[in-house]
Amino acid sequence: MARLSYGDLLVGYFIHSILKLRKVPEDLCKYSVxxxxxNPFTFTIGxxxxxxxxxxxxILWIIICLMNGNVLQAAFxxxxxxHFRIYPIIYALPVILVLDPLFFRSSFKPKLLNWRLRQDKNAQSYSKVADQYGLWTPVKTIFAKERIVFALVSGAVFLSCTALFFYxxxxxxxxxxxxxxxxxTDPRHNFSIYFYHIYLQHEFEFSVVEKLISFLPQFVVQMVLIFRFAQDLPFCFFLQTVAFVAFNKVITAQYFVWxxxxLPLILPWTKMKLKWEGFICIxxxxxxxxxxxxxGYLLEFKGENVFLKLWLASLVFLATNTFILVMIIRRHNYSPVFEQLEAATLKNVVKLQ
Structure with missing residues (x-):
């Protein structure tokens, strides 16, 4: 008897909702969903x-809330x-950055960019407009009302849930x-390049430095992706998640679902065709x-000593993820979620700040 995952269906519905909010044609929405x-990974793991x-x-519902200007609900x-899963903490900074007074005001529904629109080459650059209206000053930029609300509410919810279960x-x-x-530290069933070192040192106590050093490559890659692509929020989330999984010290198949x-949220903006580049990436x-x-099969089921070869396979897997990530970035049409506010509105924003 076939089993249905209502969570999978809900994710599909939210994907369709996000794409429709960005005015993606119905046929393309269906193909993306x-x-x-x-996806065999989706319905197998789910x-x-x-x-x-x-x-x-x-996570998709949070994106929908932000697109509708509902910062309070998104923060909750x-x-x-x-609290439910710790890994979405990586999305905190891009959300804070996308709540930019230059683009976003929750006093009215933020204006979304149509999926067909490209950046206007004749328009003023982000930095010029920001300088003109003084939005780069720390107080007006960092401490915008929406950012404070999001940080306080989300932090309060997380800490409250943690305190409750700690009790x-x-x-x-x-x-x-x-x-x-x-x-x-997981020495088995781990796609990560760190697993071999973990296996060799598994009987010994790791120092704090050794345990935390693997976060450094993740941190550097995350910062680069966030500050380059934050305004294109779904695309930024996707890149962050792929990079986070690829460079994590523990990788299992369920992480791919993240x-x-x-992925469907970025497909309408890609220049990569299924034939041939897309097919090659897959x-x-x-x-x-x-x-x-x-x-892994030879190790786990046959008991053969193939740890070194398995580690080399992990290196190949990391290189593959990096290659695909670069290909996706190169073929993506950068598209910020929100339109830049008009000059008259920006003046009012500055006054309100």
């Missing part, structure tokens, strides 16, 4: 009792989803839900994963 619903589709649905759900389960909850991820739910990614799984 199919990329999620008929229907085996995994809760990842619920997390994906919450963001605090909740970070019931004490330090066991705090360790399993949060602290464990900072020092997690960026598969965001083939290379599947090939690199199959190559890793082959050595």
């Amino acid at each position: 199919m990329v999620w619903l008929f 229907t085996r009792g995994n809760c990842e589709p619920i997390v994906c649905a919450m 759900w963001y605090g909740l989803v970070v 019931f389960y004490r330090w066991e909850f705090l360790h399993e839900a949060l602290l464990y991820h900072l020092t997690r 960026f598969f739910c965001l 083939l290379v990614w599947m090939g690199a994963q199959t190559h890793w799984l082959l050595w």
